[in-house]
Amino acid sequence: PVSYAKKIATLKKLTERRTKAAVAQKKERKQKRKAIFKKAEQYVKEYRQVEQQKIQLRRVAKRGGNVYKEDDAKLAIVVRIRGLIGVPPKQRKILQLLRLRQINTAVLIKVNKSTLKMLRLVEPYIAYGYPNLKTVRELVYKRGYFKVNKQRVPLTDNSIIDKALGSFGIQSVEDLIHELVTVGPNFTRCSNFLWPFKLNSPVVASSYRRLTLWRVAM
Numbered sequence: 001p002v003s004y005a006k007k008i009a010t011l012k013k014l015t016e017r018r019t020k021a022a023v024a025q026k027k028e029r030k031q032k033r034k035a036i037f038k039k040a041e042q043y044v045k046e047y048r049q050v051e052q053q054k055i056q057l058r059r060v061a062k063r064g065g066n067v068y069k070e071d072d073a074k075l076a077i078v079v080r081i082r083g084l085i086g087v088p089p090k091q092r093k094i095l096q097l098l099r100l101r102q103i104n105t106a107v108l109i110k111v112n113k114s115t116l117k118m119l120r121l122v123e124p125y126i127a128y129g130y131p132n133l134k135t136v137r138e139l140v141y142k143r144g145y146f147k148v149n150k151q152r153v154p155l156t157d158n159s160i161i162d163k164a165l166g167s168f169g170i171q172s173v174e175d176l177i178h179e180l181v182t183v184g185p186n187f188t189r190c191s192n193f194l195w196p197f198k199l200n201s202p203v204v205a206s207s208y209r210r211l212t213l214w215r216v217a218m
Contacts, residue, residue, distance in 0.1 A: 036158065036172040043178050047133060073130035074183040076115070077139075079106045079199065082125040091122045099196050100126065106197040108136070110183055133181050140177055145195040152195050164193055 054070065061068035080100040084092065098118070099107050108131070109115050119128055131139075144155045146164070153160060158172040168186045170176055179190045 032158075032162075032171065036174070039172070040174040043174055072111070074111050075131060075136075075181065076109050076111050076119075076128050077106055077131045077135070078109055078119065078126050078128040080104065080125065081127050087125060091125065094118050094122050095125060098122075098126075101196075102198075104199045104201060106139070106199055108139075108180055108191055108194075110187055110191075133177075136181050137177055139197050140173060140180075140194070143197040143199070144173075147193055147195050161193075165189060 054068075058068040078098060078100065080095065080103050083103055087095070095101070098109065099105075111130075119126065141155070146153045146155065146160055148160065148164065155173065161173065161176055162171045165171075165176070165186070168189060170179055170186060170190065176190050176193075178184070179186055184190075
């Protein structure tokens with residue numbers, strides 16, 4: 001019958017369209033993977049060049065009998081170490097602005113006059129320091145979760161980052177880490193896209209000096 005022939009023709013067209021779309025998507029994914037890999041290689045070269053420059057500057061300073069002073073840190077990691085009991089309203093509001101709502105949660109923030117002032121006001125309730133590339137990478141890969149539609153989504157695929165931040169040139173985890181470490185123009189977007197890091201309970205490192213370390217490793 002005519003209706004059956006039309007149905008077969010329609011199904012054939014739909015199959016062809018789906019096949020073409022699948023091939024196009026596969027090709028696009030392959031091109032994206034190549035681009036991501038190239039960018040990752042560029043980042044590694046950039047990090048190595050920065051380290052080599054620092055080493056050279058230290059050597060030059062040492063030869064001249066001076067001490068090399070590194071640039072002021074632009075990135076800080078802040079960890080919540082105390083609960084809400086007895087926290088004044090102003091300090092509580094600052095902790096909320098920093099997205100530190102639970103004990104042993106950590107966030108990455110940009111260091112400037114206003115953030116330093118905020119940190120000093122809530123100093124009894126937090127611990128903070130200046131992380132290096134290795135620390136940031138371990139945090140993102142081992143403890144990283146994304147905020148998608150107000151949901152905590154695990155780091156499983158670069159496509160999640162591409163959908164949320166692809167329009168800003170951030171398509172992969174390495175792009176995200178680079179933006180955080182260098183405190184780039186899209187740092188705030190990247191930081192807010194990451195759910196606050198949940199760390200393990202602290203471990204006392206020394207009986208004489210009350211040094212508290214947060215375990216990043218699983």
